[in-house]
Amino acid sequence: MKLKDLYSFLKKDLQQIEHQLAVSVSSDQPMIHTAGMELLKAGGKRIRPVFVLLSAQFGTYNIHQVKKPAAALELIHMASLVHDDVVDDADMRRGRETVKAKYDSKIAMYTGDYIFAAALKLMTDIEIPRAHQILAQGMKEMCLGEIEQINEQFDTDQNIRKYFKRIKRKTALLIALSCQLGAITSKADVSLQKMLYEFGYCVGMAFQITDDILDFTASEKQLGKPAGSDLKQGNITLPALFTICKYPEFKEKLNLYYQNKDSELLAELLKDIKSLGGIEYASRISEKYLNRAKKAARSLPDTDARDSLLKVADYIACRKF
Amino acid sequence: MKLKDLYSFLKKDLQQIEHQLAVSVSSDQPMIHTAGMELLKAGGKRIRPVFVLLSAQFGTYNIHQVKKPAAALELIHMASLVHDDVVDDADMRRGRETVKAKYDSKIAMYTGDYIFAAALKLMTDIEIPRAHQILAQGMKEMCLGEIEQINEQFDTDQNIRKYFKRIKRKTALLIALSCQLGAITSKADVSLQKMLYEFGYCVGMAFQITDDILDFTASEKQLGKPAGSDLKQGNITLPALFTICKYPEFKEKLNLYYQNKDSELLAELLKDIKSLGGIEYASRISEKYLNRAKKAARSLPDTDARDSLLKVADYIACRKF
Numbered sequence: 074m075k076l077k078d079l080y081s082f083l084k085k086d087l088q089q090i091e092h093q094l095a096v097s098v099s100s101d102q103p104m105i106h107t108a109g110m111e112l113l114k115a116g117g118k119r120i121r122p123v124f125v126l127l128s129a130q131f132g133t134y135n136i137h138q139v140k141k142p143a144a145a146l147e148l149i150h151m152a153s154l155v156h157d158d159v160v161d162d163a164d165m166r167r168g169r170e171t172v173k174a175k176y177d178s179k180i181a182m183y184t185g186d187y188i189f190a191a192a193l194k195l196m197t198d199i200e201i202p203r204a205h206q207i208l209a210q211g212m213k214e215m216c217l218g219e220i221e222q223i224n225e226q227f228d229t230d231q232n233i234r235k236y237f238k239r240i241k242r243k244t245a246l247l248i249a250l251s252c253q254l255g256a257i258t259s260k261a262d263v264s265l266q267k268m269l270y271e272f273g274y275c276v277g278m279a280f281q282i283t284d285d286i287l288d289f290t291a292s293e294k295q296l297g298k299p300a301g302s303d304l305k306q307g308n309i310t311l312p313a314l315f316t317i318c319k320y321p322e323f324k325e326k327l328n329l330y331y332q333n334k335d336s337e338l339l340a341e342l343l344k345d346i347k348s349l350g351g352i353e354y355a356s357r358i359s360e361k362y363l364n365r366a367k368k369a370a371r372s373l374p375d376t377d378a379r380d381s382l383l384k385v386a387d388y389i390a391c392r393k394f
Numbered sequence: 395m396k397l398k399d400l401y402s403f404l405k406k407d408l409q410q411i412e413h414q415l416a417v418s419v420s421s422d423q424p425m426i427h428t429a430g431m432e433l434l435k436a437g438g439k440r441i442r443p444v445f446v447l448l449s450a451q452f453g454t455y456n457i458h459q460v461k462k463p464a465a466a467l468e469l470i471h472m473a474s475l476v477h478d479d480v481v482d483d484a485d486m487r488r489g490r491e492t493v494k495a496k497y498d499s500k501i502a503m504y505t506g507d508y509i510f511a512a513a514l515k516l517m518t519d520i521e522i523p524r525a526h527q528i529l530a531q532g533m534k535e536m537c538l539g540e541i542e543q544i545n546e547q548f549d550t551d552q553n554i555r556k557y558f559k560r561i562k563r564k565t566a567l568l569i570a571l572s573c574q575l576g577a578i579t580s581k582a583d584v585s586l587q588k589m590l591y592e593f594g595y596c597v598g599m600a601f602q603i604t605d606d607i608l609d610f611t612a613s614e615k616q617l618g619k620p621a622g623s624d625l626k627q628g629n630i631t632l633p634a635l636f637t638i639c640k641y642p643e644f645k646e647k648l649n650l651y652y653q654n655k656d657s658e659l660l661a662e663l664l665k666d667i668k669s670l671g672g673i674e675y676a677s678r679i680s681e682k683y684l685n686r687a688k689k690a691a692r693s694l695p696d697t698d699a700r701d702s703l704l705k706v707a708d709y710i711a712c713r714k715f
Binding site: 100102104105156159160178179180182183184186187189190191193194196197200202205206208209210212213215216217219220221223224 | 421423425426477480481499500501503504505507508510511512514515517518521523526527529530531533534536537538540541542544545
């Protein structure tokens with residue numbers, strides 16, 4: 074089963090989103106136009122627009138209205154990826170050259186800024202002040218998350234609470250906002266808005282924890298990069314944090330690795346995380362979030378949209394790569 | 395006479411803007427808090443808030459309302475400087491270390507993004523959809539301007555029209571928007587909004603042309619960098635463009651310089667621009683814009699605010715460094 078089969082009734086509406094995205098990033102400046110179009114062509118799951126549309130079904134659904142925040146949230150996500158590639162000095166993403174690699178950091182910086190601005194422009198068609206307040210506050214939080222992530226790199230003394238705060242800001246928040254803004258735009262009941270926020274937040278947490286597990290368990294071919302890249306780059310995720318907390322000798326070994334960057338030691342660390350229960354622990358936590366998400370979804374009115382939300386949650390939290 | 399003496403009646407209101415700026419960039423994340431506070435301490439002319447406040451005087455002036463766009467426009471300006479310093483790899487600005495130098499490019503990137511988001515957050519208190527539309531469109535334009543500037547670097551074939559389009563997006567637009575948004579927020583008549591936009595646009599153009607002239611004529615001490623830095627870095631401004639158009643042999647010499655980067659040749663080019671009339675030409679154009687700005691200002695109601703606009707225009711377009 075493919076992801077898109079889980080919400081086939083949205084097919085036409087999602088085409089409108091694609092069109093809206095293309096209109097928003099198009100420009101008579103050829104370089105930015107090409108960069109934007111290539112980012113769109115590179116695809117992605119469009120999971121944020123899907124959540125906006127599904128959530129909007131719980132109010133008065135109007136695709137001409139709701140396509141604006143749906144496309145805006147995808148653009149914000151795209152812009153943040155472009156900026157991430159600048160600071161990570163990344164040359165490839167989703168099997169394609171990054172804007173940074175194809176042009177340079179300067180162009181990528183301002184392309185990111187341009188896409189942010191295009192997202193805001195789209196949002197201005199939504200005349201609901203609260204929607205703007207929530208989104209702007211969310212963007213501030215997301216930037217803080219990026220900075221915390223940089224600060225906490227290679228920090229083997231960090232506690233698990235910091236990890237959860239970090240992935241909330243990095244991933245879960247924008248998914249929660251997608252659900253919330255879909256509901257707000259379609260003027261769904263405030264109680265439904267809250268449940269959809271809770272759903273999106275929990276799905277987002279489960280999604281990111283799954284992502285962090287896959288970085289250890291999936292193959293290089295599936296990931297498009299060697300397994301264990303997170304740990305190698307100092308991004309200490311839940312499976313590693315569990316092992317650090319439980320086994321002081323693992324922590325010492327990891328500190329040693331961050332000093333000498335010995336690749337055999339890395340291989341050993343990755344094996345330890347698997348054998349000492351780090352993956353199981355993280356999987357249990359991810360499942361807890363998934364169940365919380367499903368509980369929130371089940372309290373929504375019983376509709377096709379609810380059904381899709383439940384299926385999508387299962388799909389993205391349980392995916393194998 | 396100091397700049398701030400030209401609008402002394404705004405003194406208390408400008409203090410409120412400073413306070414608002416500090417509230418907006420403050421954060422419980424220590425690094426972003428410190429970076430933001432240092433950017434504020436570094437000062438700057440706060441010319442955008444001044445224009446917002448002065449323009450708001452032509453409607454129903456309410457500092458508690460108008461301080462929001464005033465601070466937001468200064469934050470957008472600050473954020474763009476932080477991003478510029480990342481891509482220019484600049485270590486010093488306004489006599490202080492840049493965020494990029496003090497921390498690193500990653501922190502500077504997300505600090506810039508954070509300050510942008512803080513600006514948007516502030517703007518959400520203004521419940522006038524048109525204000526948001528104008529600002530978002532302006533931000534898209536500004537990003538295009540940055541990219542055009544990169545593309546047109548070292549391009550000795552560019553025509554003067556491109557220069558004007560570039561400085562409009564780079565400088566004049568945000569000043570025009572400051573005037574326009576001040577007027578819109580205070581609900582001034584649409585005809586006044588238009589005149590204030592025209593005023594801001596022309597002042598901004600004169601301001602940037604003056605800036606570009608000073609890069610040739612001011613001393614290293616006044617500029618904080620060697621004279622002729624723009625030309626050296628491939629940023630071909632009006633005095634050089636005039637000389638290129640009028641003297642083909644100057645263009646050839648400049649092309650040669652961009653190939654060999656010979657510093658004696660640069661000295662010769664700088665001398666040529668002065669002796670062949672490039673400075674006088676650019677000064678005449680700057681004066682034309684200044685006069686257009688003053689004409690727009692004179693068509694406004696005769697108030698203290700109008701008086702200040704006229705004086706500020708003279709001050710910033712005619713400054714000697």
